[in-house]
Amino acid sequence: MTTPQEHQAYDFAYVQEKWLPIWDEIEPFKSGRPDDPRPKKYVLDMFPYPSGDLHMGHAEAYALGDVIARYWIQKGFNVMHPIGWDAFGLPAENAAIKRNEDPRIWTYENIATQKASMRRYACSFDWDRVFNTCDPEYYKWNQWLFIELHKRGLAYRKDSAVNWCPSCQTVLANEQVVAGLCERCDTAVTKKKLNQWYFKITDYADRLLDDMKELEGHWPDKVLTMQRNWIGRSQGANVNFMIEGRHAPVTIYTTRPDTLHGATFMVVAVDSELAAELAAGTAAEEKFKKYRDSVKAASDIDRLATDRPKSGIFLERYAINPVNGEKLQIWASDYVLADYGTGAIMAVPAHDQRDLDFARAMKLPVRVVVETGDEDPSETGIATTGDGKLVNSGSLNGLNKVDAIAAINKELEASGLGKSARNYRLRDWLVSRQRYWGTPIPIVHCDKCGEVAVPADQLPLQLPDAKGLDLKPKGQSPLAAATEWVNTKCPTCGAAALRDTDTMDTFVDSSWYFLRYPSSKNSTEPFLRADIDTWLPVDQYVGGVTHAILHLLYSRFFTKVLHDIGLLGFTEPFTRLLNQGMVVMDGSAMSKSRGNLVRLSDELENHGVDAIRLSMVFSGPPEDDVDWSDVSPSGSVKFLSRAWRLSGDVTSKPGVAFANGEISLRKATHKALHDAAFAVESFRFNVAIARVMELVNATRKAIDSGPGSADPAVREAVEAIAIMLSLVAPFTAEEMWERLGHKPAIATAGWPVVDEKLLVADAVEAVIQINGKIIERIEVTPTISDAEIEALALANPTVAAALNGATPKKVIARAPKLVNIVL
């Protein structure tokens, strides 16, 4: 270490080394002492996955979270700003397979590395509350929650065609399939019929949708829109069609019951049981089977291509249209989805593009029942979906769309042929995984008693030792090979039974972790109600938009379930959400293969922690991506040195009366404090820093060519600069604070109280416009009235000359800023 005397210039490496051990001693970010009278705030950063050391993305996210946490501390709040690790998951398991070692080792090593980096990065975390989701003390409560859901029928098993990643050799939730590819490894996802565990999130679809009202304005619109689309509620009707030669009718779902008279055929999903049943014993059966097999062989990618020509098979069966008794051909096709609605639709080619494409391909009739004013769909090939007057529709003729829907729904309901219905795009959450590194599902399968939950006093059900297990993906959970672990006794009847060998999706872990921080060390409950009522819901959540659907939707679901169970007094977990952008390089995401990877450790080495944090925060609005090729860390270093130098120039003593200071610098200081606070609260951190830069420039001038370094206003300004800088540049700020004669930690120094009287300017410049064009500027007092400023404007010689005797049509006065004279 070098000595202070050697460092006339600002030396970030020296300052960093100097303060870390002192902060370790003071622990300025400990939250929640019982006697703490300050109001509380819960600021939460999305917890990291320990996949290696911290990278540029973490550096941005934690810099932003820190601005918010440190700001509220300065503002006098008792802030809880915790951190932990989302530590289960595939990367650890894959690394373990590669190195032939226990995933625990890799995981805990990475956690230690990241933790050390966070300390060096001066994150304002409360280190007393740390936990890792792979700790048995944590995942015990995953199991407890699973059992609570199981009790209430919200965790259940079913056979279903599930998303299967052939490379990861595990099932995937719908949310983890992106454009037909596994989100983790980009392998084309296939379908596999399996018996799997699900959480019944669909029971909460309406509430997940409707409760978003209270998040509006506090969450990014983008995220709310994405969640709405994902849930995809649609309002329509179920209608029963009789089938020739079949006892029971077939129910179809439609959002356009008004077009029922325009149905010219029926289509059932080729992979549905209904299709197989209808085809059985008909002349079309062989053709149908061949078609079905070809569809099943095709991947989701092919199926997702919407511009693909329509295909299908006529099943040689007929349905009867309930409203007009017409006989409709029944076709099987892959454009109808088996797991949406009832897997069967009425086709109205005139008013639905997909049906029209199919009708034209198969030479099926098209009948217009809504006069929209557009050209005939059978000629143009373009279905008319707009509103219009109903025709060829019996009792509905002459009505518009809305009235026709209401009328037909009433008729259907009266006759028992149908009723209004809702459908959702959202599916139940598939939570079982055939991999090792996750929470074991706490269920025992007994021949006599069926699915039996592991009793609470036997939790945690620990993962068996990885030693001796083959973790390689093979379609069956590696836990199945842990014979001693698998073979157990039924908790109910004591007979020999088998443990469930699947593990939970790691998104289960992250769906409630924010509830654990306030009571993270408690071993008898997942969270204490008293702590929850003190700290929750989270006041400010900060994280990447990549979790807009998955994590945030699941967390909202869990919160509602736990509320219903009576464990929480609120239904939305995150009051405010900030999504930071990504750190990119030359316009694209950083990656080794692209060769544009910037190493955080190099940047920190070259420019120092504060300069990197400052660069991240100053680069632009937090939601925007940071292009590292656009930012100038050396510019940040320059600014920080400039600010630091001010602290050495102040010659007045701490505690000097600021009221005697030079007035214009005092005004600049108070304006900066006021504006920066407002900017931080509205997430415009880049603007807040610009305000600090202005004040630094003004103070420099005051020292060099103004009232001089002894003026109390200079001390007031530099202290304000240090406090404002403490949000982004904690080392520099602390060093400045010491040079100003104060004791650490500046983090808890408190935001100076803004004197409203100093926010008012003595004189302001008002503009005078004629027809919106500026012709003169005048000095006015800020308290001038509209009438006074109007009089001043009209009396102004330049204005009088420009008017040249003309009478203004209208004069708009907006004191004290402007007067607009309209001729």
Place this chain on the structure above:
RNA sequence: GCCCCGAUAGCCCAAUGGCAGAGGCAGAGGACUUAAAAUCCUCCCAGUGUGGGUUCGACCCCCACUCGGGGCACCA
């Protein structure tokens, strides 16, 4: 195809219907210096993607379009 967001100086970005420029980067010049670096000072640069509309007044609101980014996508 549908939905959302964005477009301001060479570059990153400010300006919550009222003077387009707060701040920074890059660039130019000067002071200091034997010189350079550092530091300090000064300066340069656009009329807000395009076309309409509303308004006394539009970067800001409305309509249409262009380009860029993101989300959803055969959900009946």
